[in-house]
Amino acid sequence: MRVVIALGGNALLHRGERADAATQILNAAHAAEQIARLATHHQILVVHGNGPQVGLLAEESERDPTLERGYPLDTLVAETQGMIGYWLAQGVGRHLPDVPVAALVTQVVVDAADPGFDHPEKPIGPCYPESDAERLTTERGWTFVRERHGYRRVVPSPQPERVVELPVIARLLDAGTVVIAGGGGGAPVSGDLTGIEAVVDKDAVAALLATQLEADLLAILTDVPYVYADYGTPRQRPITTASPDKLDGDSFTPGSMGPKVAAACAFSRATGRPVAIGALDELARVVDGTSGTRIQPST
Structure with a gap:
């Protein structure tokens, strides 16, 4: 079975943790162990998040x-792809020394006229106290x-139109490689491969x-076991199964569960195939349908 795993950036840096390299390497090793177990039975493509990491690099820059001036966001996204991809590839490789693993710096074409540029809503970086957020709004226009837990910076998040490296990813998967690609949503570029200041979901x-x-x-x-x-x-209650049409009527947090549900519904509608949303620690059970939320069209 071919499985695409979307791994949240918070899986590598949990809420409240210091952004030290040692902490993130340890968390990446834990994620890699779960991924490696699944890769013994399935073709695996991992698309990881980078919200905490790209926000930290942007602030430092x-x-x-x-x-x-600070480095542009597309460049910083590419930088996090190399860093996180390296950690995950190392971890998977330790558990599966005979299985090839490849981490690709990936470009994603977006439309410069996408309305997402006018309405920033993608959270990146740490939470700030209100006074710091006000200062950074004045000083940097953030x-x-x-x-x-505080105030987080939000940046434009245009919709992806095309993954430039798609043919390479397909060939690697066909060859039995565990692939890490599209990290941080990919480095956003225009049609002529010029970098664009944004972070794609x-x-x-x-x-x-x-x-x-x-x-x-x-x-x-994600960091919760269900939608x-x-x-x-x-009135909070877990949703164990649902169709895309059912979820359309519910309200989910923008920049958090909202994009996950939207992505799940888009894939399920386009393919008629299932989506599972759940916790990293339950990955095997999320994939086999005994844990997490299962989304697929009504039959």
């Missing part, structure tokens, strides 16, 4: 007094959104790749 890219590669299953991993109705309220 902006503060660097030796630079005239946009922030209030979350449960990794779940949307995972759904696009899963559709074009004719994956049997899209597995979206929840009325999340964060006294």
